[in-house]
Amino acid sequence: MNCIVCVASVPDTASVIKLKADGTGIDESGIKWIVSPYDEYALEAALQLTEAKGGEVTVVTYGPAGAEPALRDCLARGAHKAVHVLGGEKTLGDSFTIARVLAAAIKGRAHDLVLCGVKGVGTDCSQVGQMLAELLGLPHVAIVTALEVGEGSLAATREVEGGKEKVECPLPALLTCQKGLNEPRYAALKGIMAAKKKPVDKLEVSSLGIQEGADLFYAVARFELPPAKSAGTIIQGENDPAGAAAQLVKLLREEAKAI
Protein backbone atom coordinates (compact mmCIF):
# COMPACT_ATOMS: atom_id res chain seq x y z
CA MET A 1 0.00 0.00 0.00
CA ASN A 2 1.98 2.97 -1.27
CA CYS A 3 0.48 6.33 -0.42
CA ILE A 4 1.29 9.75 -1.74
CA VAL A 5 0.16 12.64 0.45
CA CYS A 6 -0.01 16.15 -0.98
CA VAL A 7 0.62 18.83 1.63
CA ALA A 8 0.73 22.60 1.67
CA SER A 9 2.50 24.95 4.03
CA VAL A 10 -0.01 27.64 5.06
CA PRO A 11 -0.40 30.49 7.59
CA ASP A 12 -1.52 29.33 11.04
CA THR A 13 -5.31 29.65 11.35
CA ALA A 14 -4.80 31.97 14.35
CA SER A 15 -2.98 34.45 12.08
CA VAL A 16 -4.23 37.98 11.61
CA ILE A 17 -4.17 38.58 7.86
CA LYS A 18 -2.76 41.91 6.67
CA LEU A 19 -2.23 43.09 3.12
CA LYS A 20 0.89 44.50 1.54
CA ALA A 21 0.63 48.30 1.24
CA ASP A 22 0.05 48.10 -2.54
CA GLY A 23 -2.69 45.46 -2.23
CA THR A 24 -0.84 42.94 -4.40
CA GLY A 25 -0.78 40.21 -1.81
CA ILE A 26 -0.70 39.14 1.80
CA ASP A 27 1.87 40.66 4.14
CA GLU A 28 3.70 37.55 5.31
CA SER A 29 5.70 39.21 8.08
CA GLY A 30 5.08 37.66 11.46
CA ILE A 31 3.04 34.77 10.07
CA LYS A 32 3.69 31.32 11.53
CA TRP A 33 3.58 28.58 8.88
CA ILE A 34 2.02 25.20 9.52
CA VAL A 35 1.05 22.06 7.61
CA SER A 36 -2.46 22.85 6.31
CA PRO A 37 -4.73 21.32 9.01
CA TYR A 38 -6.72 19.14 6.59
CA ASP A 39 -3.51 17.71 5.13
CA GLU A 40 -2.79 16.33 8.60
CA TYR A 41 -5.84 14.05 8.30
CA ALA A 42 -4.56 12.86 4.91
CA LEU A 43 -1.13 12.13 6.35
CA GLU A 44 -2.54 10.33 9.38
CA ALA A 45 -4.76 8.14 7.18
CA ALA A 46 -1.76 7.23 5.01
CA LEU A 47 0.42 6.44 8.04
CA GLN A 48 -2.25 4.18 9.54
CA LEU A 49 -2.73 2.35 6.24
CA THR A 50 0.97 1.68 5.66
CA GLU A 51 1.45 0.63 9.30
CA ALA A 52 -1.31 -1.96 8.83
CA LYS A 53 -0.52 -3.07 5.29
CA GLY A 54 3.11 -2.18 4.61
CA GLY A 55 4.35 0.13 1.88
CA GLU A 56 5.58 3.68 1.99
CA VAL A 57 4.21 7.17 2.52
CA THR A 58 5.66 9.87 0.28
CA VAL A 59 4.74 13.48 1.02
CA VAL A 60 4.78 15.95 -1.85
CA THR A 61 4.64 19.72 -1.68
CA TYR A 62 4.83 22.48 -4.27
CA GLY A 63 6.06 25.56 -2.52
CA PRO A 64 8.98 27.86 -1.80
CA ALA A 65 12.09 26.90 0.20
CA GLY A 66 10.21 28.00 3.32
CA ALA A 67 7.83 25.04 2.92
CA GLU A 68 10.55 22.56 3.88
CA PRO A 69 9.77 22.64 7.63
CA ALA A 70 6.25 21.42 6.75
CA LEU A 71 7.77 18.44 4.91
CA ARG A 72 10.16 17.74 7.80
CA ASP A 73 7.17 17.84 10.16
CA CYS A 74 5.47 15.14 8.02
CA LEU A 75 8.65 13.05 7.95
CA ALA A 76 8.93 13.40 11.73
CA ARG A 77 5.39 12.04 12.11
CA GLY A 78 6.36 8.95 10.13
CA ALA A 79 6.30 9.64 6.39
CA HIS A 80 9.11 7.72 4.65
CA LYS A 81 10.25 10.25 2.08
CA ALA A 82 9.41 13.63 0.64
CA VAL A 83 9.33 15.40 -2.70
CA HIS A 84 9.70 19.18 -2.72
CA VAL A 85 8.86 20.93 -5.97
CA LEU A 86 10.38 24.36 -5.46
CA GLY A 87 8.31 27.36 -6.55
CA GLY A 88 4.70 28.40 -6.19
CA GLU A 89 5.22 32.11 -5.55
CA LYS A 90 3.42 33.04 -8.77
CA THR A 91 0.71 30.41 -8.61
CA LEU A 92 -0.89 30.93 -5.18
CA GLY A 93 -4.55 29.94 -5.59
CA ASP A 94 -4.00 28.72 -9.17
CA SER A 95 -5.44 25.27 -8.45
CA PHE A 96 -5.04 23.96 -12.00
CA THR A 97 -1.36 24.86 -12.28
CA ILE A 98 -0.75 23.38 -8.83
CA ALA A 99 -2.57 20.20 -9.87
CA ARG A 100 -0.52 20.01 -13.09
CA VAL A 101 2.73 20.36 -11.14
CA LEU A 102 1.68 17.75 -8.57
CA ALA A 103 0.49 15.37 -11.31
CA ALA A 104 3.85 15.64 -13.07
CA ALA A 105 5.70 15.03 -9.78
CA ILE A 106 3.51 12.04 -8.86
CA LYS A 107 3.47 10.27 -12.24
CA GLY A 108 6.14 7.61 -12.21
CA ARG A 109 6.02 7.19 -8.43
CA ALA A 110 4.17 4.09 -7.23
CA HIS A 111 0.80 4.92 -5.66
CA ASP A 112 -2.23 2.93 -4.60
CA LEU A 113 -3.72 6.00 -2.96
CA VAL A 114 -3.17 9.72 -3.35
CA LEU A 115 -4.42 11.68 -0.35
CA CYS A 116 -5.04 15.42 -0.05
CA GLY A 117 -6.69 17.63 2.52
CA VAL A 118 -10.18 18.92 1.76
CA LYS A 119 -8.67 22.34 1.12
CA GLY A 120 -5.55 24.38 1.60
CA VAL A 121 -6.37 26.68 4.47
CA GLY A 122 -5.92 30.23 3.18
CA THR A 123 -6.61 30.18 -0.53
CA ASP A 124 -9.65 28.01 0.37
CA CYS A 125 -10.18 26.85 -3.22
CA SER A 126 -10.77 23.18 -2.40
CA GLN A 127 -10.05 22.21 -6.00
CA VAL A 128 -6.57 20.71 -6.30
CA GLY A 129 -7.57 17.18 -5.26
CA GLN A 130 -10.33 16.80 -7.87
CA MET A 131 -8.20 18.37 -10.61
CA LEU A 132 -5.26 16.14 -9.71
CA ALA A 133 -7.50 13.06 -9.86
CA GLU A 134 -8.68 14.05 -13.34
CA LEU A 135 -5.12 14.68 -14.53
CA LEU A 136 -3.89 11.36 -13.11
CA GLY A 137 -6.93 9.54 -14.52
CA LEU A 138 -7.99 8.40 -11.03
CA PRO A 139 -11.44 8.16 -9.47
CA HIS A 140 -11.77 10.38 -6.40
CA VAL A 141 -13.82 10.63 -3.25
CA ALA A 142 -13.90 14.08 -1.63
CA ILE A 143 -14.63 15.23 1.94
CA VAL A 144 -13.92 11.78 3.41
CA THR A 145 -14.80 11.31 7.08
CA ALA A 146 -14.51 7.50 7.32
CA LEU A 147 -12.38 5.07 5.35
CA GLU A 148 -11.84 1.35 5.00
CA VAL A 149 -9.31 0.05 2.53
CA GLY A 150 -9.55 -3.56 1.35
CA GLU A 151 -7.83 -5.58 -1.37
CA GLY A 152 -7.90 -3.44 -4.48
CA SER A 153 -10.80 -1.26 -3.37
CA LEU A 154 -11.97 1.11 -0.68
CA ALA A 155 -15.20 2.12 1.05
CA ALA A 156 -15.45 5.72 2.17
CA THR A 157 -18.04 7.97 3.78
CA ARG A 158 -18.20 11.55 2.57
CA GLU A 159 -19.95 14.54 4.07
CA VAL A 160 -22.69 16.28 2.06
CA GLU A 161 -25.34 18.80 3.14
CA GLY A 162 -27.84 17.15 5.43
CA GLY A 163 -26.27 13.70 5.29
CA LYS A 164 -23.55 11.34 4.21
CA GLU A 165 -22.75 9.45 1.04
CA LYS A 166 -21.31 5.92 1.23
CA VAL A 167 -18.96 5.41 -1.70
CA GLU A 168 -17.12 2.37 -3.02
CA CYS A 169 -14.16 2.77 -5.31
CA PRO A 170 -11.41 0.63 -6.84
CA LEU A 171 -7.72 1.40 -6.27
CA PRO A 172 -5.74 3.36 -7.23
CA ALA A 173 -7.80 6.36 -6.19
CA LEU A 174 -7.54 9.85 -4.77
CA LEU A 175 -9.16 11.01 -1.53
CA THR A 176 -9.62 14.47 0.01
CA CYS A 177 -9.68 14.15 3.78
CA GLN A 178 -11.93 15.99 6.21
CA LYS A 179 -11.83 16.59 9.94
CA GLY A 180 -13.34 13.64 11.76
CA LEU A 181 -11.49 11.03 9.67
CA ASN A 182 -8.89 10.46 12.40
CA GLU A 183 -6.88 12.12 15.16
CA PRO A 184 -3.55 13.25 13.67
CA ARG A 185 -0.49 12.29 15.71
CA TYR A 186 2.16 14.74 16.83
CA ALA A 187 5.83 14.31 16.00
CA ALA A 188 7.79 12.72 18.85
CA LEU A 189 11.40 13.68 19.56
CA LYS A 190 12.64 10.39 18.12
CA GLY A 191 10.71 11.07 14.92
CA ILE A 192 12.08 14.60 14.70
CA MET A 193 15.66 13.24 14.95
CA ALA A 194 14.94 10.51 12.38
CA ALA A 195 13.34 13.02 10.00
CA LYS A 196 16.66 14.83 9.62
CA LYS A 197 18.10 11.77 7.87
CA LYS A 198 15.12 11.03 5.64
CA PRO A 199 15.43 11.89 1.94
CA VAL A 200 13.85 15.03 0.46
CA ASP A 201 13.89 14.95 -3.34
CA LYS A 202 14.15 18.59 -4.46
CA LEU A 203 12.90 19.43 -7.96
CA GLU A 204 12.68 22.63 -9.95
CA VAL A 205 9.25 23.22 -11.55
CA SER A 206 10.93 23.59 -14.94
CA SER A 207 12.26 20.02 -14.68
CA LEU A 208 8.58 18.93 -14.86
CA GLY A 209 8.10 20.75 -18.14
CA ILE A 210 6.13 23.66 -16.62
CA GLN A 211 7.36 27.26 -16.75
CA GLU A 212 6.01 28.88 -13.61
CA GLY A 213 4.07 32.05 -14.34
CA ALA A 214 4.16 31.60 -18.13
CA ASP A 215 0.71 30.05 -18.47
CA LEU A 216 -1.56 31.01 -15.57
CA PHE A 217 -5.14 29.78 -15.07
CA TYR A 218 -6.02 32.07 -12.16
CA ALA A 219 -4.87 35.59 -11.47
CA VAL A 220 -5.76 38.01 -8.70
CA ALA A 221 -6.18 41.58 -9.88
CA ARG A 222 -6.43 42.93 -6.35
CA PHE A 223 -6.67 41.88 -2.71
CA GLU A 224 -8.89 43.67 -0.19
CA LEU A 225 -9.69 43.48 3.48
CA PRO A 226 -13.35 43.16 4.48
CA PRO A 227 -15.08 46.49 5.18
CA ALA A 228 -14.88 47.55 8.83
CA LYS A 229 -18.08 47.00 10.79
CA SER A 230 -19.69 49.81 12.74
CA ALA A 231 -20.39 49.24 16.41
CA GLY A 232 -23.47 47.17 17.16
CA THR A 233 -26.27 47.61 19.71
CA ILE A 234 -25.17 45.84 22.86
CA ILE A 235 -27.74 45.37 25.63
CA GLN A 236 -26.63 44.97 29.25
CA GLY A 237 -28.63 41.96 30.39
CA GLU A 238 -27.03 40.89 33.67
CA ASN A 239 -29.77 42.31 35.88
CA ASP A 240 -32.82 41.82 33.66
CA PRO A 241 -32.17 38.93 31.28
CA ALA A 242 -35.84 38.53 30.33
CA GLY A 243 -36.17 42.26 29.55
CA ALA A 244 -32.96 42.15 27.49
CA ALA A 245 -34.24 39.08 25.61
CA ALA A 246 -37.54 40.81 24.80
CA GLN A 247 -35.71 43.96 23.65
CA LEU A 248 -33.39 41.92 21.42
CA VAL A 249 -36.26 40.02 19.79
CA LYS A 250 -38.04 43.35 19.16
CA LEU A 251 -34.92 44.84 17.53
CA LEU A 252 -34.39 41.75 15.36
CA ARG A 253 -37.99 41.91 14.26
CA GLU A 254 -38.50 45.64 13.75
CA GLU A 255 -35.07 47.13 13.06
CA ALA A 256 -33.02 44.32 11.52
CA LYS A 257 -36.04 42.59 9.97
CA ALA A 258 -34.12 39.37 10.45
CA ILE A 259 -36.95 37.32 12.02
Add this chain to the structure above:
Amino acid sequence: MAGILVFVEQRDGEIRKASLQAVSEAKRHGGAGGEVTAVLVGAGIGAAAAGLGAWGAARVFVADNPALGLYSAEGYTEAVAAAAAKAQPSAIFVAGTAMGRDLAPRVAARLGVGAIADVVKLALDGDAFTARRPIYSGKAFAEATTAGKRPQVISLRPNVFAAEESGGSAAVESLDGLGLAIRAVVKELVKAAGGELDVAEADIIVSGGRGIKGPENFALIKSLADALGGAVGASRAVVDAGWIAHSHQVGQTGKVVSPSLYVACGISGAIQHLAGMSSSKIIVAINKDPDAPIFKIADYGIVGDLFEVIPPMVAAIKAL
Protein backbone atom coordinates in the same frame (compact mmCIF):
# COMPACT_ATOMS: atom_id res chain seq x y z
CA MET B 1 -17.50 30.61 -27.38
CA ALA B 2 -20.45 32.53 -25.98
CA GLY B 3 -23.08 32.19 -23.31
CA ILE B 4 -23.20 30.68 -19.84
CA LEU B 5 -23.77 27.02 -19.09
CA VAL B 6 -25.19 26.41 -15.61
CA PHE B 7 -25.00 23.02 -13.93
CA VAL B 8 -28.32 22.53 -12.12
CA GLU B 9 -28.39 20.28 -9.09
CA GLN B 10 -31.42 18.30 -8.02
CA ARG B 11 -32.17 15.94 -5.17
CA ASP B 12 -35.07 13.51 -5.64
CA GLY B 13 -36.12 15.48 -8.71
CA GLU B 14 -36.34 18.77 -6.82
CA ILE B 15 -34.09 21.57 -8.06
CA ARG B 16 -31.81 22.96 -5.34
CA LYS B 17 -32.36 26.61 -4.43
CA ALA B 18 -28.64 27.37 -4.85
CA SER B 19 -28.87 26.25 -8.49
CA LEU B 20 -31.81 28.60 -9.16
CA GLN B 21 -29.63 31.37 -7.72
CA ALA B 22 -26.87 30.43 -10.20
CA VAL B 23 -29.27 30.37 -13.18
CA SER B 24 -30.71 33.74 -12.11
CA GLU B 25 -27.24 35.26 -11.80
CA ALA B 26 -26.35 34.02 -15.29
CA LYS B 27 -29.53 35.64 -16.60
CA ARG B 28 -28.80 38.91 -14.77
CA HIS B 29 -25.53 39.09 -16.70
CA GLY B 30 -27.43 38.59 -19.93
CA GLY B 31 -25.77 35.23 -20.48
CA ALA B 32 -22.45 37.11 -20.94
CA GLY B 33 -23.56 38.06 -24.44
CA GLY B 34 -24.98 34.65 -25.32
CA GLU B 35 -27.62 32.20 -24.15
CA VAL B 36 -28.13 30.85 -20.67
CA THR B 37 -28.10 27.08 -20.98
CA ALA B 38 -28.72 24.69 -18.09
CA VAL B 39 -27.61 21.10 -17.71
CA LEU B 40 -29.66 18.89 -15.41
CA VAL B 41 -28.27 15.50 -14.42
CA GLY B 42 -29.88 12.57 -12.64
CA ALA B 43 -32.31 9.66 -13.06
CA GLY B 44 -36.03 10.21 -13.76
CA ILE B 45 -35.65 13.99 -13.53
CA GLY B 46 -36.92 15.21 -16.91
CA ALA B 47 -40.08 16.76 -15.45
CA ALA B 48 -38.09 19.45 -13.64
CA ALA B 49 -36.28 20.66 -16.78
CA ALA B 50 -38.87 22.84 -18.50
CA GLY B 51 -39.48 24.86 -15.32
CA LEU B 52 -35.93 26.23 -15.52
CA GLY B 53 -37.07 28.52 -18.33
CA ALA B 54 -38.89 30.67 -15.79
CA TRP B 55 -35.58 31.28 -13.98
CA GLY B 56 -33.74 32.39 -17.09
CA ALA B 57 -32.55 29.31 -18.99
CA ALA B 58 -33.22 29.42 -22.74
CA ARG B 59 -32.14 25.83 -23.25
CA VAL B 60 -31.87 22.85 -20.90
CA PHE B 61 -29.80 19.74 -21.54
CA VAL B 62 -31.06 16.75 -19.58
CA ALA B 63 -28.79 13.81 -18.85
CA ASP B 64 -31.36 11.33 -17.54
CA ASN B 65 -29.69 8.00 -16.85
CA PRO B 66 -30.20 5.33 -14.15
CA ALA B 67 -26.43 5.36 -13.53
CA LEU B 68 -26.64 9.06 -12.61
CA GLY B 69 -29.34 8.72 -9.93
CA LEU B 70 -26.88 9.36 -7.13
CA TYR B 71 -24.05 11.83 -7.55
CA SER B 72 -20.89 10.61 -9.21
CA ALA B 73 -18.03 13.02 -9.88
CA GLU B 74 -16.96 11.01 -12.92
CA GLY B 75 -20.44 10.53 -14.38
CA TYR B 76 -21.57 14.10 -13.78
CA THR B 77 -18.28 15.43 -15.20
CA GLU B 78 -18.97 13.45 -18.35
CA ALA B 79 -22.46 14.96 -18.63
CA VAL B 80 -21.36 18.55 -18.04
CA ALA B 81 -18.42 18.18 -20.42
CA ALA B 82 -20.82 16.84 -23.09
CA ALA B 83 -23.16 19.81 -22.53
CA ALA B 84 -20.18 22.20 -22.73
CA ALA B 85 -19.10 20.62 -26.03
CA LYS B 86 -22.55 21.37 -27.45
CA ALA B 87 -23.11 24.82 -25.92
CA GLN B 88 -19.50 26.09 -26.26
CA PRO B 89 -20.04 28.56 -23.38
CA SER B 90 -17.62 31.28 -22.35
CA ALA B 91 -18.46 30.55 -18.70
CA ILE B 92 -19.76 27.61 -16.68
CA PHE B 93 -21.58 28.37 -13.42
CA VAL B 94 -22.03 25.83 -10.65
CA ALA B 95 -23.75 26.37 -7.29
CA GLY B 96 -21.09 25.99 -4.61
CA THR B 97 -22.79 23.20 -2.69
CA ALA B 98 -20.91 20.06 -1.60
CA MET B 99 -21.76 18.59 -5.00
CA GLY B 100 -20.90 21.71 -6.98
CA ARG B 101 -17.62 22.29 -5.18
CA ASP B 102 -16.67 18.68 -6.01
CA LEU B 103 -17.83 18.76 -9.61
CA ALA B 104 -16.55 22.17 -10.80
CA PRO B 105 -12.81 21.44 -10.45
CA ARG B 106 -13.12 18.03 -12.09
CA VAL B 107 -15.06 19.54 -15.02
CA ALA B 108 -12.49 22.35 -15.32
CA ALA B 109 -9.58 19.91 -15.41
CA ARG B 110 -11.43 17.82 -18.01
CA LEU B 111 -11.73 20.94 -20.17
CA GLY B 112 -8.09 21.87 -19.51
CA VAL B 113 -8.84 25.08 -17.64
CA GLY B 114 -8.77 26.38 -14.07
CA ALA B 115 -11.73 27.34 -11.89
CA ILE B 116 -12.68 30.07 -9.46
CA ALA B 117 -14.29 28.71 -6.30
CA ASP B 118 -16.74 30.13 -3.78
CA VAL B 119 -17.51 33.39 -5.52
CA VAL B 120 -19.61 36.03 -3.73
CA LYS B 121 -19.75 38.74 -6.43
CA LEU B 122 -19.39 38.75 -10.20
CA ALA B 123 -18.58 41.62 -12.54
CA LEU B 124 -18.76 41.24 -16.29
CA ASP B 125 -16.21 43.09 -18.42
CA GLY B 126 -16.96 42.46 -22.08
CA ASP B 127 -17.64 38.74 -21.94
CA ALA B 128 -15.17 37.89 -19.15
CA PHE B 129 -16.02 37.73 -15.47
CA THR B 130 -13.96 39.08 -12.61
CA ALA B 131 -14.98 37.27 -9.46
CA ARG B 132 -14.75 38.36 -5.86
CA ARG B 133 -14.03 35.52 -3.46
CA PRO B 134 -13.18 35.33 0.23
CA ILE B 135 -9.73 34.00 1.14
CA TYR B 136 -8.43 33.04 4.57
CA SER B 137 -12.10 32.23 5.30
CA GLY B 138 -13.15 35.82 4.81
CA LYS B 139 -10.23 37.53 6.56
CA ALA B 140 -9.52 39.01 3.09
CA PHE B 141 -10.99 39.05 -0.43
CA ALA B 142 -9.45 38.43 -3.84
CA GLU B 143 -10.70 39.89 -7.14
CA ALA B 144 -9.87 36.96 -9.38
CA THR B 145 -9.87 36.16 -13.09
CA THR B 146 -9.06 33.08 -15.11
CA ALA B 147 -6.10 34.85 -16.73
CA GLY B 148 -7.79 34.86 -20.12
CA LYS B 149 -8.65 31.14 -20.16
CA ARG B 150 -12.08 29.94 -21.41
CA PRO B 151 -14.48 28.67 -20.43
CA GLN B 152 -14.42 30.35 -17.03
CA VAL B 153 -15.55 27.70 -14.54
CA ILE B 154 -17.02 29.46 -11.51
CA SER B 155 -18.71 28.15 -8.37
CA LEU B 156 -21.12 30.55 -6.67
CA ARG B 157 -21.52 30.57 -2.91
CA PRO B 158 -25.08 29.53 -1.98
CA ASN B 159 -27.48 32.14 -0.50
CA VAL B 160 -25.43 35.11 -1.72
CA PHE B 161 -27.00 35.62 -5.15
CA ALA B 162 -30.76 36.15 -5.46
CA ALA B 163 -32.99 33.64 -7.22
CA GLU B 164 -35.55 35.54 -9.28
CA GLU B 165 -38.01 34.37 -11.85
CA SER B 166 -37.72 36.17 -15.15
CA GLY B 167 -40.61 34.37 -16.79
CA GLY B 168 -39.24 32.74 -19.93
CA SER B 169 -39.47 29.26 -21.31
CA ALA B 170 -36.79 26.76 -22.15
CA ALA B 171 -36.21 24.30 -24.98
CA VAL B 172 -35.42 20.89 -23.49
CA GLU B 173 -32.93 18.58 -25.19
CA SER B 174 -31.83 15.21 -23.94
CA LEU B 175 -28.15 14.48 -23.64
CA ASP B 176 -27.68 10.95 -24.88
CA GLY B 177 -24.77 8.72 -25.74
CA LEU B 178 -22.67 9.64 -22.71
CA GLY B 179 -19.60 7.42 -22.33
CA LEU B 180 -20.11 6.70 -18.65
CA ALA B 181 -17.28 4.90 -16.87
CA ILE B 182 -18.02 5.36 -13.20
CA ARG B 183 -15.49 3.87 -10.78
CA ALA B 184 -16.26 5.71 -7.53
CA VAL B 185 -19.87 4.66 -6.96
CA VAL B 186 -22.18 6.22 -4.38
CA LYS B 187 -23.96 3.22 -2.86
CA GLU B 188 -26.18 5.13 -0.50
CA LEU B 189 -27.19 8.63 0.57
CA VAL B 190 -27.80 8.55 4.32
CA LYS B 191 -29.84 11.57 5.34
CA ALA B 192 -29.30 13.14 8.76
CA ALA B 193 -31.86 12.10 11.36
CA GLY B 194 -35.11 14.08 11.51
CA GLY B 195 -34.40 16.10 8.37
CA GLU B 196 -31.90 18.15 10.39
CA LEU B 197 -30.94 21.38 8.65
CA ASP B 198 -27.27 21.71 7.65
CA VAL B 199 -25.39 24.87 8.63
CA ALA B 200 -24.04 25.17 5.09
CA GLU B 201 -27.56 25.63 3.74
CA ALA B 202 -29.36 27.36 6.58
CA ASP B 203 -30.58 30.91 6.37
CA ILE B 204 -30.51 31.23 10.17
CA ILE B 205 -27.87 29.62 12.41
CA VAL B 206 -27.73 29.46 16.21
CA SER B 207 -24.32 28.36 17.46
CA GLY B 208 -23.10 27.22 20.85
CA GLY B 209 -19.60 27.44 22.30
CA ARG B 210 -17.77 26.74 25.56
CA GLY B 211 -20.19 29.00 27.40
CA ILE B 212 -22.94 26.39 27.17
CA LYS B 213 -20.91 24.35 29.68
CA GLY B 214 -21.77 20.83 28.51
CA PRO B 215 -23.04 18.76 25.56
CA GLU B 216 -26.48 18.34 27.14
CA ASN B 217 -27.07 22.08 26.86
CA PHE B 218 -27.14 21.95 23.08
CA ALA B 219 -30.84 21.25 23.74
CA LEU B 220 -31.13 24.92 24.76
CA ILE B 221 -29.33 26.04 21.57
CA LYS B 222 -31.61 23.79 19.56
CA SER B 223 -34.72 25.25 21.21
CA LEU B 224 -33.69 28.70 19.98
CA ALA B 225 -32.75 27.35 16.54
CA ASP B 226 -36.11 25.60 16.27
CA ALA B 227 -38.01 28.71 17.31
CA LEU B 228 -36.21 30.63 14.54
CA GLY B 229 -36.44 27.79 12.00
CA GLY B 230 -32.65 27.63 11.84
CA ALA B 231 -29.78 25.18 12.10
CA VAL B 232 -27.49 24.42 15.05
CA GLY B 233 -23.85 25.44 14.71
CA ALA B 234 -20.88 25.09 17.03
CA SER B 235 -17.42 26.47 17.74
CA ARG B 236 -14.26 24.43 17.23
CA ALA B 237 -13.68 24.16 20.98
CA VAL B 238 -16.90 22.23 21.60
CA VAL B 239 -16.48 20.06 18.50
CA ASP B 240 -12.96 19.16 19.60
CA ALA B 241 -14.34 18.39 23.06
CA GLY B 242 -16.74 15.92 21.43
CA TRP B 243 -19.93 17.75 22.47
CA ILE B 244 -21.35 17.75 18.94
CA ALA B 245 -20.45 16.34 15.49
CA HIS B 246 -17.95 18.13 13.28
CA SER B 247 -20.58 18.73 10.60
CA HIS B 248 -21.93 21.51 12.87
CA GLN B 249 -18.59 23.34 13.17
CA VAL B 250 -18.48 26.90 11.90
CA GLY B 251 -15.08 28.47 11.33
CA GLN B 252 -11.90 28.36 9.32
CA THR B 253 -11.50 24.62 9.91
CA GLY B 254 -15.24 23.98 9.70
CA LYS B 255 -17.96 25.41 7.50
CA VAL B 256 -17.76 28.96 6.24
CA VAL B 257 -21.28 30.34 6.34
CA SER B 258 -23.12 33.53 5.41
CA PRO B 259 -26.70 33.21 6.66
CA SER B 260 -29.03 36.17 7.03
CA LEU B 261 -28.98 35.76 10.81
CA TYR B 262 -26.19 34.24 12.95
CA VAL B 263 -26.68 33.95 16.72
CA ALA B 264 -23.51 33.13 18.68
CA CYS B 265 -24.24 31.85 22.20
CA GLY B 266 -21.40 31.45 24.66
CA ILE B 267 -18.84 31.86 21.89
CA SER B 268 -16.00 34.25 22.71
CA GLY B 269 -15.06 34.72 19.06
CA ALA B 270 -11.66 33.19 18.37
CA ILE B 271 -10.24 34.54 15.11
CA GLN B 272 -10.72 31.23 13.33
CA HIS B 273 -14.43 31.18 14.30
CA LEU B 274 -14.99 34.80 13.25
CA ALA B 275 -13.43 33.98 9.89
CA GLY B 276 -16.14 31.42 9.27
CA MET B 277 -19.18 33.57 10.01
CA SER B 278 -18.25 37.25 9.78
CA SER B 279 -19.95 37.62 6.38
CA SER B 280 -23.35 36.80 7.92
CA LYS B 281 -25.84 39.58 7.27
CA ILE B 282 -26.90 40.10 10.91
CA ILE B 283 -24.75 38.83 13.78
CA VAL B 284 -26.12 38.48 17.32
CA ALA B 285 -23.91 37.64 20.30
CA ILE B 286 -25.00 36.41 23.72
CA ASN B 287 -22.10 36.22 26.15
CA LYS B 288 -21.34 36.84 29.81
CA ASP B 289 -18.00 38.49 29.06
CA PRO B 290 -18.48 42.09 27.87
CA ASP B 291 -14.93 42.03 26.47
CA ALA B 292 -15.49 38.93 24.31
CA PRO B 293 -14.18 39.63 20.77
CA ILE B 294 -17.50 38.42 19.30
CA PHE B 295 -19.13 41.70 20.42
CA LYS B 296 -16.76 43.64 18.12
CA ILE B 297 -18.41 42.20 15.02
CA ALA B 298 -21.92 41.79 16.45
CA ASP B 299 -24.78 43.91 15.13
CA TYR B 300 -26.74 43.15 18.28
CA GLY B 301 -25.71 41.60 21.54
CA ILE B 302 -26.69 40.83 25.08
CA VAL B 303 -24.11 40.84 27.84
CA GLY B 304 -25.61 38.25 30.14
CA ASP B 305 -26.00 34.62 31.13
CA LEU B 306 -27.21 32.65 28.12
CA PHE B 307 -29.06 30.24 30.43
CA GLU B 308 -31.19 33.17 31.62
CA VAL B 309 -31.45 34.94 28.27
CA ILE B 310 -32.32 32.16 25.82
CA PRO B 311 -35.53 30.78 27.44
CA PRO B 312 -37.30 34.18 27.49
CA MET B 313 -35.97 34.81 23.97
CA VAL B 314 -37.57 31.58 22.76
CA ALA B 315 -40.84 32.58 24.45
CA ALA B 316 -40.74 36.06 22.90
CA ILE B 317 -40.09 34.64 19.41
CA LYS B 318 -42.92 32.14 19.75
CA ALA B 319 -45.22 35.00 20.81
CA LEU B 320 -44.49 36.96 17.59
